[in-house]
Amino acid sequence: MGNGWGQIIYPGCVIALHRLGRRLVALGAVLALAGCASPRPPHARELEGTVYIYVGTSSDQLTNPRVDSHIRSLFSRFIHGFRMLHPRVGVQLVFFPEARIPAEVAQRHRSGLGPDLILVNGSTAKVLHGRGLSRTVSLPAEIFSQLKPSLLRSFHTKAGWSALPVFSQPQVACFDRKVLPQAPSTLQELLEVSAKGAPVGLSLEPVDLFWSAGSLGGTAALQQLLKLHSDAPPRPLNQAEREGLLRWLQWLDLAGDQQRINFYATTDEMLAGLVKGDLAWIACRSRHLPRLKDLMGARLGVAPLPSGPSGEASPIARLRVWSFGIDSSPEQRRISQALAEFSVNPLVQRATTLATLETLPVNRYVNIPVTSSRSLAALQVGMAQSEAYNLFNASLLEGEAGETILRKVLATMIFGATDETQASEMLIQRLTKLR
Amino acid sequence: MNQLLYEFGGWFGYLQRQAVLWQLFGTVAIVLGVQLAALPQRRRRPVAPVVRNLIKLGLMLLWAVLLPLLGQPHGLLLFFAGLQAIWIGLEFLRLLLIHRFDPRIVGNLYTQVIKPGFFIGATMALIQKLDSISDLAGIPLGTYFGSTINLGQLFTAVATLYLLITASGLPSIWLAWLLQRSIGITESSRRAMELMIRYVLVGIGILLVVDQLGIKGDGLLAVAGGLSVGLGFGIKEVFSNFISGLWLLVEGSVRPGEVLIIDGDPCEVRSLGLRAAMLWRQRDNADLVIPNQTFFTTTTTTYTGSDTLRRSQVLVSAAYRHDPAEIEELLVRIASSCSGVLSAPPPAAFFLSYGDSSINYTVRFWIAKPMNNLSVCNEVAKAIWRTFQEQGIEIPFPQMVLHEDRSGAQTAAYSSQNAQP
Numbered sequence: 086m087g088n089g090w091g092q093i094i095y096p097g098c099v100i101a102l103h104r105l106g107r108r109l110v111a112l113g114a115v116l117a118l119a120g121c122a123s124p125r126p127p128h129a130r131e132l133e134g135t136v137y138i139y140v141g142t143s144s145d146q147l148t149n150p151r152v153d154s155h156i157r158s159l160f161s162r163f164i165h166g167f168r169m170l171h172p173r174v175g176v177q178l179v180f181f182p183e184a185r186i187p188a189e190v191a192q193r194h195r196s197g198l199g200p201d202l203i204l205v206n207g208s209t210a211k212v213l214h215g216r217g218l219s220r221t222v223s224l225p226a227e228i229f230s231q232l233k234p235s236l237l238r239s240f241h242t243k244a245g246w247s248a249l250p251v252f253s254q255p256q257v258a259c260f261d262r263k264v265l266p267q268a269p270s271t272l273q274e275l276l277e278v279s280a281k282g283a284p285v286g287l288s289l290e291p292v293d294l295f296w297s298a299g300s301l302g303g304t305a306a307l308q309q310l311l312k313l314h315s316d317a318p319p320r321p322l323n324q325a326e327r328e329g330l331l332r333w334l335q336w337l338d339l340a341g342d343q344q345r346i347n348f349y350a351t352t353d354e355m356l357a358g359l360v361k362g363d364l365a366w367i368a369c370r371s372r373h374l375p376r377l378k379d380l381m382g383a384r385l386g387v388a389p390l391p392s393g394p395s396g397e398a399s400p401i402a403r404l405r406v407w408s409f410g411i412d413s414s415p416e417q418r419r420i421s422q423a424l425a426e427f428s429v430n431p432l433v434q435r436a437t438t439l440a441t442l443e444t445l446p447v448n449r450y451v452n453i454p455v456t457s458s459r460s461l462a463a464l465q466v467g468m469a470q471s472e473a474y475n476l477f478n479a480s481l482l483e484g485e486a487g488e489t490i491l492r493k494v495l496a497t498m499i500f501g502a503t504d505e506t507q508a509s510e511m512l513i514q515r516l517t518k519l520r
Numbered sequence: 521m522n523q524l525l526y527e528f529g530g531w532f533g534y535l536q537r538q539a540v541l542w543q544l545f546g547t548v549a550i551v552l553g554v555q556l557a558a559l560p561q562r563r564r565r566p567v568a569p570v571v572r573n574l575i576k577l578g579l580m581l582l583w584a585v586l587l588p589l590l591g592q593p594h595g596l597l598l599f600f601a602g603l604q605a606i607w608i609g610l611e612f613l614r615l616l617l618i619h620r621f622d623p624r625i626v627g628n629l630y631t632q633v634i635k636p637g638f639f640i641g642a643t644m645a646l647i648q649k650l651d652s653i654s655d656l657a658g659i660p661l662g663t664y665f666g667s668t669i670n671l672g673q674l675f676t677a678v679a680t681l682y683l684l685i686t687a688s689g690l691p692s693i694w695l696a697w698l699l700q701r702s703i704g705i706t707e708s709s710r711r712a713m714e715l716m717i718r719y720v721l722v723g724i725g726i727l728l729v730v731d732q733l734g735i736k737g738d739g740l741l742a743v744a745g746g747l748s749v750g751l752g753f754g755i756k757e758v759f760s761n762f763i764s765g766l767w768l769l770v771e772g773s774v775r776p777g778e779v780l781i782i783d784g785d786p787c788e789v790r791s792l793g794l795r796a797a798m799l800w801r802q803r804d805n806a807d808l809v810i811p812n813q814t815f816f817t818t819t820t821t822t823y824t825g826s827d828t829l830r831r832s833q834v835l836v837s838a839a840y841r842h843d844p845a846e847i848e849e850l851l852v853r854i855a856s857s858c859s860g861v862l863s864a865p866p867p868a869a870f871f872l873s874y875g876d877s878s879i880n881y882t883v884r885f886w887i888a889k890p891m892n893n894l895s896v897c898n899e900v901a902k903a904i905w906r907t908f909q910e911q912g913i914e915i916p917f918p919q920m921v922l923h924e925d926r927s928g929a930q931t932a933a934y935s936s937q938n939a940q941p
Contacts, residue, residue: 134536135530135532135536136533137530137533137534175526175529175530175533177527177530177531177533177651178655179651179655180652180654180655192595193595193649194593194595195593195594195595196540196543196593196595196596196599196649197534197537197539197540197543197592197593197595197596198540198595198596198649412539412593413537414536414537414538416536417533417536417537
């Protein structure tokens with residue numbers, strides 16, 4: 086009798102135990118060997134392993150398979166290029182709505198299953214880093230020197246870089262060439278073309294309507310109220326900012342009164358209206374361009390957003406950046422860093438821009454062929470407008486408290502329940518309470 | 521398909537991480553260790569599965585407490601502990617249900633719905649931890665019948681059909697019961713209704729699945745064309761049995777609960793399946809599986825067609841010296857006094873024939889449950905014997921007398937003498 090390992094009780098059982106024991110020892114040996122340091126220094130070794138990349142997407146991208154397949158094919162090309170250099174690397178892509186990324190990363194981090202790389206908006210990257218869900222990296226001088234300092238600056242921390250910009254996706258105007266030979270360049274022209282019969286679509290989503298605030302002087306107030314620059318300490322609005330906000334709301338109210346200017350609850354509805362020919366002009370995002378080109382062909386025109394009496398338009402561009410996960414093994418960190426650096430090299434940046442015609446490079450040595458592509462020229466202007474207001478890292482995600490208040494107040498005013506003065510006061514009061 | 525395999529293969533990349541290995545191998549070691557320690561050969565008394573699972577859960581939780589102290593995450597371990605806890609909870613639920621409901625039904629529910637549901641749920645939760653279910657669901661598997669089918673659609677279709685087939689039983693029973701209560705149908709009609717509701721539910725499920733998969737009409741027509749050829753040759757019998765089963769249900773001649781005579785034995789119909797009917801033979805407690813078309817093409821004797829009454833009889837003889845009228849009256853009285861014999865229609869006795877050594881009588885009576893025929897006949901026969909004994913009525917039997925002549929040849933002659941049994 087006895088219960089010790091390997092003691093003979095029944096012959097069959099002993100064989101089973103011996104086999105199991107041998108297998109466990111073999112498994113242990115394999116694991117031990119896997120953990121041992123290679124005789125070669127880590128940097129000299131060929132990259133080998135699997136990395137997990139989370140990609141933040143807009144909600145419309147998850148519901149629209151055409152857009153989803155476009156992103157997948159873009160990534161597929163990019164990963165294919167990287168694997169030509171490092172064939173032993175595997176890449177797993179997981180897509181989540183942008184707003185869910187911090188929660189998903191936090192939840193998976195509790196199991197040690199967090200991502201190695203996260204492709205998100207600059208604002209989300211800041212949230213991730215603020216919650217301790219991403220790590221800082223050090224960038225080699227040759228990479229650092231190639232990137233646009235204005236885009237990189239906001240990710241600098243004492244310990245290194247909290248994210249690495251990859252590309253930007255600005256907001257532009259999309260119009261139907263069959264109805265409008267040329268896009269309006271000012272807000273006044275926009276009202277005029279609508280008065281002449283061209284139907285115009287404006288979004289009720291604050292992030293897609295923000296562009297109009299700059300042209301009317303409302304951005305300063307909104308940036309203060311919505312804390313779009315979280316580094317700046319909150320302060321009360323001055324008179325000029327209040328007047329700018331009121332001017333913007335007045336224009337929106339006026340636009341709402343126009344017969345051929347319609348407001349839409351979602352951007353998807355506006356895009357569908359443009360494709361069907363129900364709308365002649367809308368503000369669209371560069372990521373929508375491939376889908377619109379597919380569906381509209383030569384009818385699609387792309388132009389910068391119109392300016393106004395107070396200056397240029399103020400679109401919120403999406404700056405897409407790499408955040409670096411905190412659960413990676415040393416080898417996965419090496420691969421992540423290599424992959425992120427590969428994505429910003431001039432050849433890849435240029436190829437991505439030319440292949441998609443929807444993204445702009447962050448590498449300052451990449452020339453954008455603006456003369457041969459009106460789309461890229463418009464995107465470049467859109468990005469410049471966003472940079473001028475420092476809006477490329479602004480966070481105005483659907484469901485955020487500030488965004489919800491702004492959306493509700495705008496809807497109330499546009500549908501006639503309040504006037505612009507009341508709406509302005511409501512915004513100031515409610516958003517100030519949030520700060 | 522390549523993308524699917526690539527995704528599956530990619531999950532093993534997490535094994536590069538020490539934090540994952542701590543949790544994974546901790547769980548595997550606990551599970552294997554407890555299983556090995558509880559082997560019957562290693563224990564004087566066997567360890568109950570519930571106790572074994574509780575020990576595993578306790579050790580997992582202990583390891584989950586220790587890991588953070590070592591600076592390691594423990595979410596995956598807690599996840600496995602959670603699954604273990606749910607498994608234990610389901611086991612307790614099963615024991616509870618067995619005490620309250622029919623163990624056969626609980627067993628079926630547990631093995632066909634709850635257990636597979638648990639494993640599917642656990643697998644999906646694990647996949648969601650490693651990957652994204654919605655991403656995985658979108659992986660295309662190929663184009664069939666003009667429609668691109670992805671993994672999510674295939675899974676939903678299979679799960680819907682499985683659930684409909686296995687879990688539609690209870691709703692069907694409930695709906696049929698409701699109908700019985702509201703329009704007053706018979707018990708066998710209720711059972712038939714139950715089956716028909718189930719077929720309708722499964723049929724609707726198949727239509728929904730076809731719609732969800734986006735299979736186009738011309739694709740289905742092509743399948744139907746192929747099937748018609750198949751029906752003509754290979755699966756004619758299967759289809760014939762299926763249609764026969766439906767027809768029999770509608771017609772009501774063979775429904776669950778009916779009593780049929782198969783090879784001279786009364787058998788109760790237990791279920792009418794897609795291919796065959798299952799009958800129970802009381803004589804030897806055997807289950808007979810009979811293809812549906814057998815009932816469709818051959819004569820079937822049933823005692824439950826128009827009503828459930830069965831007329832039965834016991835044959836008996838009495839000596840010539842007894843008055844037939846008295847015997848008949850006595851037989852009727854005896855049959856009436858037996859339990860299981862209906863008073864209306866009343867029993868009746870008849871003078872059947874003059875036999876070699878006795879007059880043959882029959883007593884005929886009605887019973888309510890056809891399956892009880894043998895036991896009621898047995899009771900009536902024994903009561904006749906007792907009463908005849910008490911009243912001195914002789915039940916004669918033939919005797920044979922052998923005569924031997926001088927040459928040694930034997931000749932036989934039946935004696936006309938009466939003998940006491």
